Amino acid sequence: MKRRDFLQLAGAAVAACGAHAAEAPTEVERYRQARRFADLPFGRIAYVERGTGGAALFLHGAPLNGFQWRGALDRLSPYRRCIAPDFMGLGYSQIPERQSVAPAAQVAMLGALLDALHVDRADIVASDSGGAVAQLFLARYPGRVRTMLLTDCDTEPNSPPPMIKPVLDMANAGTLADDTAKWLTDKNLARSTFGAAVYHDPAILTDDVIAYYVSPMVSTPLRRKQYHDFHKALAPNPLAGIEATLRRSMVPVRMVWGSKDTIFPVADAAYLDRIFPRSLGVRQVPEGKLFFQEEFPDVIAEEALRLWRAS
Incomplete structure (x- = not known):
């Protein structure tokens, strides 16, 4: 082959690779494409599922959705059938107007989701308000929980935590959705306020990540109301009286906690x-x-595997 022909072919290959890279779907697009829906008595519940074998259920915090666990799903799907649903009132789950979004209703929804997916027992990995739901799920369905990995979340003595009172006040006043919607037009505001409070590096909230989290919750008057209702249902304490039940649980549990969480x-x-x-x-x-689960998914994967192997 002549040198000129070789260079032309090499140049074409590089151009093709560059075009392919430019067309590669983003992290958000890949997750969106993987989203499924389960038609339950509660509504159309959005979830992402990856992997095979024993099930692991990933429960997100607020105002996030299952996308919070994308890094953990990537790392743990070779070992478990990983299921990350969106809670009612958050994310992309679609529920009727009169459907409760209180923690107890979320527990019942998760039970129905596992039934629909033919899952008898699951390892639970949870964060924030999802951790409160995880504890309530354990209390209601003790035989359906194999292990539980809890990251920064509610406990009976600290639910709801005092620092989220301004958020609950806005939900009760009907202004929380308007305040959150501002993040769609001012992404730097989202990073400098919410992001700075809950991430080590708020830059993880890229523009498309912010849009993926915020857009569904403020998309219609009904979704805004359900977003408010989700937060209003966090008080009074949904975990009141649960300690005695948790003290009797024989489920292996591990805590992974951010040292700088206030x-x-x-x-x-x-x-x-x-x-x-x-x-x-x-x-x-x-x-x-x-x-931190979004920023340090290797830690979540490492600790989940350690817990699963020890159980």
């Missing part, structure tokens, strides 16, 4: 470590804030 301090992890009879202890993430 909403759920490490003392909350220590409390859970004391009350669960089969606690496997606490791991602190030195730079972690509330939603």
Whole structure:
């Protein structure tokens, strides 16, 4: 082959690779394409599923959705059938107007979702308000939980945490959705306020990530109301009286906690470590804030595998 022909072919190959890279779907697009819906008595529940084998159920925080767990799903799907639903009132789940979005209703929805997916038992991985739902799920369906990995989340003595009172006040006043919607037109506002409070590096909230989280919750008057209702249902304390039940649980539990979380301090992890009879202890993430799970998915994967192998 002549040198000129070789260079032309090489140039064409490089151009083709560049075009392919430019067309590669983004992280958000890949997750959106993987989204499915389960038609349940509660509504159309959005979820993403990856992997095969024993099931693992990933429960997100607010105002996020299952996308919070994308990194963990990538790493753990070779070991489990990973299922990440969107809670009612958040994310892309579509529910009727009169459907409750209170934590107890979320628990019932998850039970129905697992039934629809033919899952008898699951390992639960949870964050934030999803951790409260995880504890309630364990109390209601103790035989359906194989293990539980709890990251920064509510506990009975700290639910709802005092630092989210302004958010609950806005929900009760009907202004929370308007305030959140501002993030769609001012992404830097989202990063400098919400992002700075709950991420070590708010830059993880790229423009398309912010849009994926916020858009469904403020898309219609009904969705705005349900977003408010989700937060209003966090008070009074949905975990009141649950400690006695958790003290009797024989489910292996592990806590992974952000050391710099000011909403759920490490003392909350220590409390859970004391009350669960089969606690496997606490791991602190030195730079972690509330939603460190997105920034440090390797830690989640490492601790989940350790817990699953020890159980």
